[in-house]
Amino acid sequence: MPLMPGAEPYHHDAGQIGVLLCHGFTGSPQSLRPWGEYLVDHGLSVSLPRLPGHGTSWQEMNHTRWEDWYAEVEKAFEDLQGRCAEVFVAGLSMGGSLALRLAEVHGDAIRGLVLANPSITNDVPLLKLAPVLKWFLSSVPGVANDIKKPGVTEVGYDRTPVKAAASLPALWSLVQADLDRVTQPVLVYHSADDHVVKPTGVAIIRQRIPQATIEELTDSYHVATLDNDASRIFAGSLDFIRTHASVPLRRD
Template sequence: MTTVQPFRSGGHGSLSRVGVAVCHGFTGSPISMRAWSEHLAEQGFAVNMPLLAGHGTTWQDLSKTPWEHWYRDFEAAYLELAARCDTVFVAGMSMGGALSLRLAAHHLVAGIAVVNPGLTFSDNRAKYSGFLKHIIKSVPAIGDDIKLPGVTEGAYTRTPVAAVHELSQLFTDTIALLPQVTAPILIFRSTVDHVVPDSSMDVIQANIGSAEISVVSLGNSYHVATMDNDAQQIFEQSSEFFRRHSHAL
């Protein structure tokens, strides 16, 4: 049964001391990242994927959660791995990509793998969310942007406007930190994404301090690519990336 619960794996074999901290997206839950996390665990990596504060319950809970709590939960998962692993990577989708980049600016991660990372909005109304949150409590959901029929990520049915304002603050904070991100980065980008605009990629590529940037185009998936037609490609190429940068090929 699909669950919103966190995922942890101790790792095994030659990769047991190589960790990957995995982060889900805004209004979503570990459901969207579970198959990826399980794949990494099967390979032998130690994996830690938290359920971020305000997620996996109700959108009303999310509306009362500051962005710093999302980051705190992901950082705690990373630090738990760092305490028992020699090498730790970060991986995230959408907002989880932003949190991964922010963490990489503050900690010496071995590498970053992100899927459709979000740092900008496709809806211009987001810039007014700090004002609108006092008038409108929620707007229609942004979840389930998946090309593969019959697949759901189990995201909230409404998006709280107060949380959009928090997300915008996270984006602003993270963009300012991008020059401090120097770890190798692997970015998976769907050619059709109805949630995160191309400007997010432009911001990353223009500002990130990483010397090694690889961008992989996903031609048969929408935003939630980790549950879409190109999921296996993400799983396999990210595993190879982690192995290569941990010298565990």
């Protein structure tokens, strides 16, 4: 099936430290592409896969589940691990949940995590009904493109595929159950004005991952990596990686 323009995956080798970027639910690699290019420009290798069912059509996405999305980031992580001395993982929204799951499974093989508006709990009323709605509706209004900055558009679906969404609670439950396994350094960016993800998830992370640093974004909505605070996320993540990497990183 043809890809939406801009939804292509992005991979580039630029150094011995690798960063795996995980995009969000119904979004695409486009939402993280500027972040990835920034990290490459500063000497890091980046892998930004396209999750199955994303970047094509919401109808196709209805044939995929969270296990498919996790399998793709797992594959990308193993590939990056084979090419780099160490790996950091970052994610936006549901991509943050996938990043946390990778850290829970792989432990010290992941050097650190950077999460932007992570979605780890079922705090959206409509999604709570998804396991029932999937028998009656194939889609509902979409959640993509929550961006404050004028003129910026996220490449994502304008409809939410209900069968795919119905698989999210299982992912969230699994991630929450094992949060105590996350011992790596964690940096979280949280938009104060987010119309997609409520503050509940960040509160859970604050309580369950005591080493996590939470930074509030005051000028962005949910897709903060394309919004007014994007440069702050990019620079902050680079500083975080420089602080916690055990191998040298190029200095500008």
